[in-house]
Amino acid sequence: MPSPAAPDTPATPGLAPLVDPFGRAISYLRVSVTDRCDLRCVYCMSEHMTFLPKADILTLEELDRLCAAFIARGTRKLRITGGEPLVRRGIMTLFGKVSRHLASGALEELTLTTNGSQLDKHAAALADCGVRRINVSLDTLDPQTFRDITRWGDLDQVKAGIAAAQRAGIAVKINAVALKGVNEHELGDLMVWAHGAGMDLTLIEVMPLGDIGENRLDQYLPLSMVRARLAERFTLTETDYRTGGPARYVRVAETGGRLGFITPLTHNFCESCNRVRLTCTGTLFMCLGQEDAADLRAVLRAAPDEATLHAALDAAIARKPKGHDFVIDRRRKRPALARHMSVTGG
Secondary structure, eight states, rough: OOOOOOSSSOOOOTTTOOBBBSSSSOOOOEEEOOOSSSOTTTTTTTTSSOOOGGSSSSOOHHHHHHHHHHHHOOOEEEEEESSSSGGTTTHHHHHHHHHHHHHTSSSSSEEEEEEEEHHHHHHHHEEEEEEEEEHHHHHHHHHHHHHHHSSSHHHHHHHHHHHHHHHHTOOEEEEEEBTTTTTGGGHHHHHHHHHHTOEEEEEEEOBBOOOOOOOHHHHHHOEEEEHHHHHSSSSSEEEOOOSSSOEEEETTTOOEEEEEEEETTTOGGGGOOOOOOOOSSSSSEEEETTEEEEEHHHHHHHHHHHHHHHHHHHHHHTTSOOOOOOOTTTTBBSSSBSOHHHHHHH
């Protein structure tokens, strides 16, 4: 086992940075604030979801305490996710509290992933809290296809939210899941639209999480195939641009924009993983593609002292695996993991 590498992300004096057994410094925390969403995207949720009872969900104060603990141990990037994070009641209170770490310099970036449906209402307040960059999940520009994918979404509402974010000075990146037979024919046009509006686009392979009432094999479209098709129409040049996540980017000569690829199935991106995910129930997943997790809610509610919490963080990160086990089971046609993507955070 290699010796832990010296992290390039500072921790609070007196507290050691969080470093996993493979020498990877944990500098990126993704926090799900709710399992609820106002859409039902076919690759993420079943149409009739049963959501968690309120008592199981961390309070905004508990979420703030956990974020502060991770930041004290070297987390420099914090992404708020859901479900749809902006449907959580009082969510802007959490953004306001966490923004103090931006002001102190302890946190480099506070951002979120959203479906865009509530952005029109919250964009200005997000900017006031120091949010400078967000990801918006949008898989198509066709209104009917959008409704089919989301089951009841309104494309115009999402576009209005994107426009509001840009007016507030927030940079928007579009995330699109490549779906076989659904949007594969329009991914090039989606890229041209995004780049024309000053937005990067990242394409994502279907992740085999949760029973969603769909056959994963019917949805799965390898991004290697998508990239080859796009290369017939556009000039793609490799870049070393990174945002801290798993995407690998190319520059598109014809548009001048960047195109990212997230490939959990065709190319394992685990070797440089600096991320962990916290669910809205306080469960910490050290790897998106593994079931092993740590219950931080129990620690929060049983022990008010920070020493016990930091000991729990140390124990959890010591179990972070080298990589995930994502695979689509072609024989049984079942997901790699039973939990839905909305449980862990998008």
